[in-house]
Amino acid sequence: MAEREGPEGxxxxxxxxxxxxxxxxxxxxxxAKYRCPRCMKYSxxxxxxxxxxxxxxxxxxxDKTAFVSVNEFTDLNLLSDYRFLEDVGRTADAAARHPxxxxxxxxxxxxxxxxxxxxxxxxxxxxxxxxxxxxxxxxTFNCMENKFYWHxxxxxxxxxxxxxxxxxxxxxxxADILKPYIDPVESDPVVCQRLKIYTASPQSDxxxxxxxxxxxxxxxxxxxxxxxxxxxxxLKGKVIIEYPTLFVVLxxxxxxxVVLGQGLRLSRDRAFRRNKSRKKTWFIFPPPSVSSSWxxxxxxxxxxxxxxxxxxxxxxAPTDTGELEASRNLLVKW
Numbered sequence: 350m351a352e353r354e355g356p357e358g359x360x361x362x363x364x365x366x367x368x369x370x371x372x373x374x375x376x377x378x379x380x381a382k383y384r385c386p387r388c389m390k391y392s393x394x395x396x397x398x399x400x401x402x403x404x405x406x407x408x409x410x411x412d413k414t415a416f417v418s419v420n421e422f423t424d425l426n427l428l429s430d431y432r433f434l435e436d437v438g439r440t441a442d443a444a445a446r447h448p449x450x451x452x453x454x455x456x457x458x459x460x461x462x463x464x465x466x467x468x469x470x471x472x473x474x475x476x477x478x479x480x481x482x483x484x485x486x487x488x489t490f491n492c493m494e495n496k497f498y499w500h501x502x503x504x505x506x507x508x509x510x511x512x513x514x515x516x517x518x519x520x521x522x523x524a525d526i527l528k529p530y531i532d533p534v535e536s537d538p539v540v541c542q543r544l545k546i547y548t549a550s551p552q553s554d555x556x557x558x559x560x561x562x563x564x565x566x567x568x569x570x571x572x573x574x575x576x577x578x579x580x581x582x583x584l585k586g587k588v589i590i591e592y593p594t595l596f597v598v599l600x601x602x603x604x605x606x607v608v609l610g611q612g613l614r615l616s617r618d619r620a621f622r623r624n625k626s627r628k629k630t631w632f633i634f635p636p637p638s639v640s641s642s643w644x645x646x647x648x649x650x651x652x653x654x655x656x657x658x659x660x661x662x663x664x665x666a667p668t669d670t671g672e673l674e675a676s677r678n679l680l681v682k683w
Contacts, residue, residue: 371391372391373391373392373393373394373397374390374391374392374401375390375392375393375397375400375401375404376393376397378393379393379394380393381393382394383398385398385401385402385407385409386409386410386411387407387408387409387410387411387412388401388405388407390405390407404509405509406509406510406511413429413430413433414433440479441479443479444477444478444479445479459475461490462475462488462489462490463475465490465497466497466589469497469581469584469585470585470586471584471585471586471587471589472587472588472589473589474562474588474589474590474591475590475591476590476591482590482591482592483591485500485513485591485592486500486591486592487500487515487516488500488591488592489516496518496519496520497518497519497581498516498517498518498519499514499516499517499518499519499580499592499593500513500514500515500517500591500592501513501514501515501517501526501580501592501593501594501595502514502592502593502594502595503526503527503530503595503597504594504595504596504597505530505544505547505597506596506597506598507546507547507598507599507602508543508544508546508547510543510544512530512540514526517580518580519579519580519581519584520579520580520581521579521580522576522577522578522579522580523557523574523575523576523577523578523579523580523583523595524552524576524577526580527555527557527576527597530544530547530597531544531547531548531552531555531597532548533548533549536548546599546602547597547599550599550601554599554600554601555576555597555598555599555600556573556597556598556599556600557573557574557576557595557596557597558571558572558573558574558595558596558597558598558608559571559572559574559583559587559593559594559595559596560572560594560596561587561588562588562589562590563588569607570607570608571596571607571608572587572608573608574595580593
């Protein structure tokens with residue numbers, strides 16, 4: 350719509366959009382004209398939009414499954430959820446009608462891939478046609494070389510970066526796989542600049558984790574992998590859904606990923622500090638009237654209770670059932 354000239358100069362187009370009062374969050378110089386539907390960042394031009402997408406690995410598509418609290422839930426959110434469920438239903442129906450869904454060749458190849466992985470002690474699981482990971486997966490097995498060529502995804506959480514590798518041989522070590530990304534000498538200059546936090550850190554601080562599948566959402570755990578061993582050795586005994594996803598983190602930086610066994614160690618440390626704060630002294634002593642192959646571990650009070658359980662009648666033996674059961678739980682096989 351053309352601008353209308355007036356006595357006071359050019360006017361704003363009729364029905365034009367009201368400009369935002371926010372500044373561009375990329376250059377911090379111009380007034381913002383656009384707002385990203387996904388990360389809600391303000392931008393002033395196409396160049397700043399591209400820069401923010403590259404810096405934050407943002408695709409600019411609104412996250413239809415983002416969490417919305419009850420207080421902020423509106424009719425628009427309800428309509429969005431309804432349309433999202435409709436899209437899911439259409440996608441599932443289209444996937445069920447896809448020719449490859451009922452193709453004997455596809456089923457045979459997937460079955461062969463799972464059997465080969467099972468022989469290597471890898472629990473490989475595939476998703477139905479229509480899922481993104483099923484569509485992306487390019488993992489193959491070479492029968493002549495008796496070797497897997499994996500589709501692999503590398504995630505660098507501290508830099509918000511992801512890289513996808515195709516055709517990675519299973520006999521390649523994780524250290525060699527990461528060299529083009531975090532090695533200050535062999536890495537690509539563009540990648541090195543983006544992952545400068547990793548390239549500037551010593552290799553001993555780099556930790557490679559893989560999420561443990563089939564766990565509850567409130568108890569997510571990760572397996573720590575050995576960078577000096579091959580990809581095949583690291584995947585043995587683990588559940589893989591379509592293809593492996595490796596998280597590369599730094600030990601010196603804080604992250605929310607709990608390694609398997611670390612939670613148990615933290616609980617033991619907290620219990621030890623709690624008992625230490627109570628200033629209790631623990632004793633190891635042989636229980637009375639029990640085989641010499643057993644020992645007791647407990648406090649002085651618990652030792653006194655256990656000794657009274659073997660006392661003759663009328664000599665102060667405990668009559669409380671809970672007290673007696675607690676004393677028996679102190680027995681430990683030597």
